[in-house]
Amino acid sequence: xxxxxxxxxxxxxxxxxxxxxxxxxxxxxxxxxxxxxxxxxxxxxxxxxxxxxxxxxxxxxxxxxxxxxxxxxxxxxxxxxxxxxxxxxxxxxxxxxxxxxxxxxxxxxxxxxxxxxxxxxxxxxxxxxxxxxxxxxxxxxxxxxxxxxxxxxxxxxxxxxxxxxxxxxxxxxxxxxxxxxxxxxxxxxxxxxxxxxxxxxxxxxxxxxxxxxxxxxxxxxxxxxxxxxxxxxxxxxxxxxxxxxxxxxxxxxxxxxxxxxxxxxxxxxxxxxxxxxxxxxxxxxxxxxxxxxxxxxxxxxxxxxxxxxxxxxxxxxxxxxxxxxxxxxxxxxxxxxxxxxxxxxxxxxxxxxxxxxxxxxxxxxxxxxxxxxxxxxxxxxxxx
Amino acid sequence: xxxxxxxxxxxxxxxxxxxxxxxxxxxxxxxxxxxxxxxxxxxxxxxxxxxxxxxxxxxxxxxxxxxxxxxxxxxxxxxxxxxxxxxxxxxxxxxxxxxxxxxxxxxxxxxxxxxxxxxxxxxxxxxxxxxxxxxxxxxxxxxxxxxxxxxxxxxxxxxxxxxxxxxxxxxxxxxxxxxxxxxxxxxxxxxxxxxxxxxxxxxxxxxxxxxxxxxxxxxxxxxxxxxxxxxxxxxxxxxxxxxxxxxxxxxxxxxxxxxxxxxxxxxxxxxxxxxxxxxxxxxxxxxxxxxxxxxxxxxxxxxxxxxxxxxxx
Ligand SMILES: Cc1ncc(C[n+]2csc(CCOP(=O)(O)OP(=O)(O)O)c2C)c(N)n1
Ligand SMILES: [Mg+2]
Numbered sequence: 001x002x003x004x005x006x007x008x009x010x011x012x013x014x015x016x017x018x019x020x021x022x023x024x025x026x027x028x029x030x031x032x033x034x035x036x037x038x039x040x041x042x043x044x045x046x047x048x049x050x051x052x053x054x055x056x057x058x059x060x061x062x063x064x065x066x067x068x069x070x071x072x073x074x075x076x077x078x079x080x081x082x083x084x085x086x087x088x089x090x091x092x093x094x095x096x097x098x099x100x101x102x103x104x105x106x107x108x109x110x111x112x113x114x115x116x117x118x119x120x121x122x123x124x125x126x127x128x129x130x131x132x133x134x135x136x137x138x139x140x141x142x143x144x145x146x147x148x149x150x151x152x153x154x155x156x157x158x159x160x161x162x163x164x165x166x167x168x169x170x171x172x173x174x175x176x177x178x179x180x181x182x183x184x185x186x187x188x189x190x191x192x193x194x195x196x197x198x199x200x201x202x203x204x205x206x207x208x209x210x211x212x213x214x215x216x217x218x219x220x221x222x223x224x225x226x227x228x229x230x231x232x233x234x235x236x237x238x239x240x241x242x243x244x245x246x247x248x249x250x251x252x253x254x255x256x257x258x259x260x261x262x263x264x265x266x267x268x269x270x271x272x273x274x275x276x277x278x279x280x281x282x283x284x285x286x287x288x289x290x291x292x293x294x295x296x297x298x299x300x301x302x303x304x305x306x307x308x309x310x311x312x313x314x315x316x317x318x319x320x321x322x323x324x325x326x327x328x329x330x331x332x333x334x335x336x337x338x339x340x341x342x343x344x345x346x347x348x349x350x351x352x353x354x355x356x357x358x359x360x361x362x363x364x365x366x367x368x369x370x371x372x373x374x375x376x377x378x379x380x381x382x383x384x
Numbered sequence: 385x386x387x388x389x390x391x392x393x394x395x396x397x398x399x400x401x402x403x404x405x406x407x408x409x410x411x412x413x414x415x416x417x418x419x420x421x422x423x424x425x426x427x428x429x430x431x432x433x434x435x436x437x438x439x440x441x442x443x444x445x446x447x448x449x450x451x452x453x454x455x456x457x458x459x460x461x462x463x464x465x466x467x468x469x470x471x472x473x474x475x476x477x478x479x480x481x482x483x484x485x486x487x488x489x490x491x492x493x494x495x496x497x498x499x500x501x502x503x504x505x506x507x508x509x510x511x512x513x514x515x516x517x518x519x520x521x522x523x524x525x526x527x528x529x530x531x532x533x534x535x536x537x538x539x540x541x542x543x544x545x546x547x548x549x550x551x552x553x554x555x556x557x558x559x560x561x562x563x564x565x566x567x568x569x570x571x572x573x574x575x576x577x578x579x580x581x582x583x584x585x586x587x588x589x590x591x592x593x594x595x596x597x598x599x600x601x602x603x604x605x606x607x608x609x610x611x612x613x614x615x616x617x618x619x620x621x622x623x624x625x626x627x628x629x630x631x632x633x634x635x636x637x638x639x640x641x642x643x644x645x646x647x648x649x650x651x652x653x654x655x656x657x658x659x660x661x662x663x664x665x666x667x668x669x670x671x672x673x674x675x676x677x678x679x680x681x682x683x684x685x686x687x688x689x690x691x692x693x694x695x696x697x
Contacts, residue, residue, distance in 0.1 A: 021479035021480065022475050022479050024475075049479065050475045050478065050479045052471055052475050052512070053510065054468065054471070054506055054510075055502060055503070055509075056502065056503075058465070058468070058502075058503070059465070059468035059502075059506055062461065062465035062471075062503065063468050063469070063471050063472035063475070064472060065469060065472055066459065066469040066471065066474075066475075066476060067473065067479070069472070069473065070472075070473055070476030070482075071480060072475075072476035072480055089462060198434050198457045198459060198473060198476075199457060200431060200456065200457060200485055203431075203454075203455060203456050203457045203458075204452065204458075205447070205451075205452035205454070205457075206458065206459050206460060207460035207461070208446060208448055208450075208451070208452065208458070209444055209448040210448065210449045211448060
């Protein structure tokens with residue numbers, strides 16, 4: 001079944017299709033419609049779930065943690081300030097190895113108050129152990145929510161996942177989304193049935209005081225699970241393709257095969273870059289786009305392979321790691337450490353400033369004419 | 385000899401459930417009131433109980449990985465999340481159709497009066513189905529005896545040194561919880577286990593948020609010998625420092641009426657944390673104790689089972 005949906009509705013329908021048992025969330029612009037539509041879906045009995053309307057994002061994630069630990073499938077959604085408020089529990093959920101799925105609408109951090117797109121909120125959660133991915137369109141939002149349950153709940157993964165979509169560019173923009181049919185969804189995603197859960201017939205303590213004798217191995221196993229997730233994401237992406245006709249991977253190459261210049265980006269900027277590439281190709285510039293879907297686990301080998309043919313690589317970040325460079329740029333630079341490809345790090349679109357095809361052409365112009373540079377701020381004005 | 389013991393055993397009338405659910409081998413200090421508390425709580429609630437325990441002494445008492453003394457499922461959770469994690473457990477269980485399991489949030493005074501009060505207030509207002517027990521040892525003991533908003537007037541702690549001892553009364557958590565209109569709020573004291581067990585058993589039959597404020601001395605933090613734990617706890621109620629009462633659906637009831645209250649000095653003098661107090665401060669504390677009891681008595685008169693404006697409906 002196809003519908004015209006905003007990214008937020010696609011996210012809410014994704015959770016509904018996954019037949020989650022418990023939802024706990026707190027409203028924040030621009031995530032609010034996710035909470036609202038799910039409230040209605042649950043109230044109407046379309047989804048047999050308990051929606052716990054908590055008093056903060058902090059409690060939302062704590063509640064998901066408790067519920068998921070009993071063996072329930074859970075969902076939450078937030079944005080920027082809410083995500084930051086959850087931070088302690090974001091670590092908790094991952095270390096507790098609970099496959100909670102959270103949608104984050106990428107929004108800038110205050111002050112000043114900004115409700116517009118910026119990935120600094122989610123990037124700040126980099127080292128928590130969550131799987132972290134970025135969507136380019138609303139179909140991808142729906143599909144990824146669905147796939148994420150299967151990926152995260154895989155026995156060799158058992159890690160929570162953060163699915164990101166850009167504020168307004170996706171959250172409030174309507175696109176056609178195929179919601180498939182229930183029978184095929186049930187064929188794809190089976191019931192959540194974890195091996196280990198809170199069970200009065202098999203009582204255990206979870207998360208107790210852990211000495212240096214054991215903690216280290218728990219961390220090792222989390223890393224191992226992230227690496228396993230690379231394989232699982234690919235397998236699930238293939239299986240999804242077989243059932244629903246759309247195949248997914250950790251990265252997506254667009255016109256990269258013969259490209260001399262490759263732009264790397266994520267989220268909606270990757271979509272704009274594809275459009276710009278088509279235009280530039282028409283005027284003879286041989287350029288391609290590598291869209292990174294997964295920030296964690298980072299698809300190191302795929303990136304090396306995809307970028308190998310390029311003479312130059314530019315990375316566009318809608319986020320900044322203050323005092324260093326763009327966070328994705330850092331990843332690409334360390335991934336390409338053994339290559340001699342000149343790298344360009346572009347910062348663009350912070351706080352929701354528009355990134356147009358014209359801006360992207362400007363970046364390619366810099367790559368063609370200027371020496372490589374780690375940090376290039378696109379469109380900064382009045383800063384003396 | 386053995387028959388004599390048997391004979392004796394037969395003649396004892398047990399007032400508490402005989403089952404020992406909690407195991408020996410826990411990590412508590414000698415004389416720990418909070419440990420006595422859990423033993424009684426599990427006797428009352430039985431093995432079909434799941435507990436959420438935030439950072440507090442009990443996060444350590446239960447034992448390090450891979451050990452656990454509680455013998456029921458224990459979910460260690462973040463300091464401020466006893467109530468919100470328990471909400472999740474409770475909703476998770478009910479979403480899976482498991483309706484015969486009790487969810488118990490078990491937190492210290494710091495995790496309840498201070499950092500966890502928002503989550504507790506939220507869970508109470510929503511009416512999430514759980515029993516929330518705060519074992520009150522009147523300071524942050526896990527981290528080395530720092531003051532909390534439950535530390536009473538006059539007490540020494542490591543952050544309220546003798547020269548700057550704690551000023552002002554402890555937060556009235558009972559009134560805060562009563563103000564949430566939850567079905568059941570009660571105080572209890574480890575020195576009166578029958579009362580505590582009865583209250584837990586009653587709470588177990590009710591739906592929604594049930595809150596128990598449990599008095600539990602800490603020999604390490606209060607500076608008294610471990611053998612005095614129960615004695616001091618009993619004195620707390622016999623001096624009216626810690627009155628035993630309950631509020632069931634808005635109806636107040638004092639469960640232990642002290643006919644001839646002992647002076648607070650008898651309670652204070654057994655504890656090193658109050659050693660520095662002068663007579664005038666002790667008088668001031670006595671006055672506060674009298675005032676707070678009067679308030680509870682007036683509430684019982686106004687909203688007790690025998691009062692005309694009893695808010696039961
Ligand atoms: C967010 C956070 N802040 C601080 C701490 C450190 N901490 C752990 S337990 C504790 C005090 C607990 O006091 P209380 O709740 O009264 O329990 P008790 O230790 O007295 O049993 C503190 C401050 C923590 N674990 N988490
Ligand atoms: Mg305490």
